[in-house]
Amino acid sequence: MLNLVLLSLITPTQKLKVDSRLGSRPENSKTVAAIKLFQSKVVNMVRPDGKIDPNGRTHSEINVTPILIGIALLVQLRCLSCLI
Structure with a gap:
């Protein structure tokens, strides 16, 4: 999951x-x-600690971010199909 988020964002x-x-x-x-x-870049932590605590800010964001990336890609594809 971390690879997907980092490579995308x-x-x-x-x-x-x-x-x-x-x-x-x-x-x-x-x-x-x-x-x-x-x-640092996605969660906007001032002092990143490198930990992913269960139900913490990083854990929550790393689970939501791929969904947002998917939605953004779908919107882009839909816009591209409108141009064709």
Whole structure:
């Protein structure tokens, strides 16, 4: 889900490798860095912490944002079909 949101909203962003690990030093993890970027750019956190707490602001936004991206794409496609 994080890949979808980051690649759609924040460019240029490289796709993260899904390996279910943060490594021995999570503070240096690319995943934590991506979460902090999301928190900064999308959630508008002043001090991103790199955590996704259940039912927290980041968790809520990361679940809603793909729906909004989908709606925006549908609107764009509908507008393009009107031009054809």
